[in-house]
Amino acid sequence: MEIKQAAMVGTLESSDIQISISPNPSKGISIELQSVVKAQFGDAIVATMTEVLESFGIKDAIVNAVDRGALEWIIRARMQSACCKATGTRFDWKGEDK
């Protein structure tokens, strides 16, 4: 799936994460993460974001994330929202039934 427009979701409040996605034509995935827990959980946060990108079939994107201690499922939800907005698609609820 292709990134059609830049999108930003989430907040800078505690336990949340703000994610922005923008196009990166033919240059792959680039993820920049700021987090107070980057040393402990940076790899896990990036893994969650990468997994969501893959589930949307996104191969080229610049992702900037500012984490305020969000839990895994909040990161996943915010990333799903960001992908929907950036690709101009609705979330595939039937895909959750697999």
Place this chain on the structure above:
Amino acid sequence: MQTAKLKRTSLYVSGASPINMIQAAFYNEDCLVYDLEDSVPNSEKDDARLVVYNTVRYHRPANKYVIIRVNGIYSEYIDEDLEAAVRANPDAIRIPKVEYKEEVIRICQRITEIEKAAGMQVGKIEVWCNIESYLGLINAYEIATADERVVALALGAEDFTASMKSHRTKEGLEIFYARNALLTACRHAGVEAIDAVFSDINDLEGLKEDTALTRNLGFDGKTCVHPRQIDVVNSFFTPSKKEIKYALRVLQAVEEGKKQKKGAVTLDGSMIDKPMELRARTTLAQAEAAGINVEEELL
């Protein structure tokens, strides 16, 4: 201690606020209502839906009766809200501003369709209907009996008073009839009755007075808008030791009367009639639901 059966307190928490959602799991409310409606700005509906879905489906809090309040039946969000809410598999879906039984039937049919499509157990998700207008109140019994999924009606006083052109006061005289009418419909339908919120979160004395009325009228619980209201409301719906002891003595007297084949029995000089027995049984059921060992109260 709580059990999943208790519905003394229902705490609304906005799907737009991850921090509030996470904290809400640690309070003492019996029912946790993840809200997609009034507390979520239109610009954040899609984001909140995904946050609530992921939370309820994959990390729902233990020992809570989990509810998702969807957007209005005629809103542009309802279809996708239901797709998400059903798949999240909460204990119940709370529908705002219900006015006709046909609305409940339509929503319940849609829930069933999604359950089947998703390969879920059909019929497990319950439905709460918010009664928030004079039309909803007039049709309360029909709404409560529209579908087997409906297990509770909840009064929404702010919208109700707006529909009545009445003014909302702390004393609540303007909703006194609505409270009684809703309760009557719920008792006849055999569903639970949940009272309206007390909006001033800084007035705990006012909350106590309001909740005392809520309990005395016969409601099963009350909706809360702030965590500080929870323990106050819970306390009113949890029988005291004195009440439990009295209930036990009433039932002992009834049993003794049966053994002795007495037509009428007395306790402390007063005759015990059927309503007193029923109230005693309700008190003990509430105590047991709250995790109180009623037998120990006799010691």
